[in-house]
Amino acid sequence: MMNKVGIIGLGHVGATTALLMAQRGKVGKMVLVDQNTAKVKSEQLDLQDQIAQLATDTSVVVQDYDSEQWDKITDLDVLIFCPGKIAALIDHGGNRDYELNITSQIVKEVAPKIKASKFAGIIVTITNPCDVIARLLQEQTGFDQQRIVGTGTSLETARMRHAVGAATGHNYHDVQGYVFGEHGDSMFPVWSSVQIAGKPITDFDVNLSQLKQQIVTGGYTIMDGKHYTNNGIATRANLTTEAILSDAKRALPVSAYDPDFKLYIGQLAIVGKNGIEKLVKLSLNKSEQHEYQIASKAIQANYEKVK
Ligand SMILES: NC(=O)c1ccc[n+]([C@@H]2O[C@H](COP(=O)([O-])OP(=O)(O)OC[C@H]3O[C@@H](n4cnc5c(N)ncnc54)[C@H](O)[C@@H]3O)[C@@H](O)[C@H]2O)c1
Numbered sequence: 001m002m003n004k005v006g007i008i009g010l011g012h013v014g015a016t017t018a019l020l021m022a023q024r025g026k027v028g029k030m031v032l033v034d035q036n037t038a039k040v041k042s043e044q045l046d047l048q049d050q051i052a053q054l055a056t057d058t059s060v061v062v063q064d065y066d067s068e069q070w071d072k073i074t075d076l077d078v079l080i081f082c083p084g085k086i087a088a089l090i091d092h093g094g095n096r097d098y099e100l101n102i103t104s105q106i107v108k109e110v111a112p113k114i115k116a117s118k119f120a121g122i123i124v125t126i127t128n129p130c131d132v133i134a135r136l137l138q139e140q141t142g143f144d145q146q147r148i149v150g151t152g153t154s155l156e157t158a159r160m161r162h163a164v165g166a167a168t169g170h171n172y173h174d175v176q177g178y179v180f181g182e183h184g185d186s187m188f189p190v191w192s193s194v195q196i197a198g199k200p201i202t203d204f205d206v207n208l209s210q211l212k213q214q215i216v217t218g219g220y221t222i223m224d225g226k227h228y229t230n231n232g233i234a235t236r237a238n239l240t241t242e243a244i245l246s247d248a249k250r251a252l253p254v255s256a257y258d259p260d261f262k263l264y265i266g267q268l269a270i271v272g273k274n275g276i277e278k279l280v281k282l283s284l285n286k287s288e289q290h291e292y293q294i295a296s297k298a299i300q301a302n303y304e305k306v307k
Helices: 012-024 037-051 086-092 096-116 130-141 154-168 208-216 218-226 231-245 286-306
Strands: 004-008 029-033 059-062 078-081 122-125 148-150 250-258 263-272 275-279
Touching: 004 012, 012 029, 012 037, 012 231, 029 037, 037 059, 078 231, 086 096, 096 130, 096 286, 122 130, 122 231, 130 148, 130 250, 130 263, 130 286, 148 250, 148 263, 148 275, 154 208, 154 218, 154 231, 154 250, 208 218, 231 250, 231 263, 250 275, 263 286
Parallel strands: 004 029, 004 078, 029 059, 078 122, 122 148
Antiparallel strands: 250 263, 263 275
16 A cells, blocks of 8 residues: 655755655655745655656645645645744754744644644654654644654664764664653763663773763754754654554654653654554663653753743
8 A cells, every 4th residue: 555644844854854755765645735835836846856767656745735624634644744943043053942932833833734634644743842842743633642753862862873883983783772851952872771782881981971962962063064954854754754654663762752751752662553652661770760850851841831
């Protein structure tokens, strides 16, 4: 059966996600949605120019933003949510919290349209601040918590694997482990989960606090030079979407609802056709438990500003 995926927000992130999706060829139908009707039409045409040169088959259609009923998204399997205004962060060093007022309003506008469309699939949400937006989307669509998957700290987990590989002289593919918590300044590498070619990171002579700093500020470093980030997150969006489409039941560090803290936060969860199929509770050490609590407080504080 043909896989059908929608992308809401065709900015740097959405357009790159669409480009990769067409190249990967796992989706038969892509539906694009953006408030900027001229831009989304151009993206559709540009993607069609791309697709005609590929050995893959994807039809690309546009959902008219202003139409009463978003009927083109009704039967989609996955909806990738990435509207926003990245330019709002430029004067704030890339701090994701400065988008909250704008993106919480976007959720208010778009969630009722998604709900009214009777879309019955899974939302993969990227928009920042990611954990708060995941919660607002869940509350305002009324969807089951498991149907909202935030990309959360999955991007920083990839960044951690690269940084640890470089610091230890190993290939990044041989680094396992996760970054948890807020997709924001209070995220933290779960060092007790990190192994390099089967050995715990504590066996290596590396400066963990320096590495942590590099991982936490990595997004800002990219923002400094190009004023947006797209390649890493667009890849992540595709891989997470594919895990859902193929019911892969992958353990991924995503933003999922934590029933103890009653919010969405970066943690390990099994991702499959139902979205978050199950949480995987890692046994965090005392200091990691403390960091998880600090992260949950930071997420809650942002939520309080816009709830
Ligand atoms: N979670 C992550 O790891 C991660 C990484 C990178 C970017 N982001 C976030 O992703 C979002 C998008 O980033 P970007 O660089 O593509 O931003 P951008 O400013 O380039 O593009 C945003 C797009 O959203 C559209 N839009 C705005 N309001 C809309 C609405 N109500 N409905 C539909 N579309 C609307 C705009 O027209 C624009 O095309 C931002 O919130 C950004 O912070 C998250």
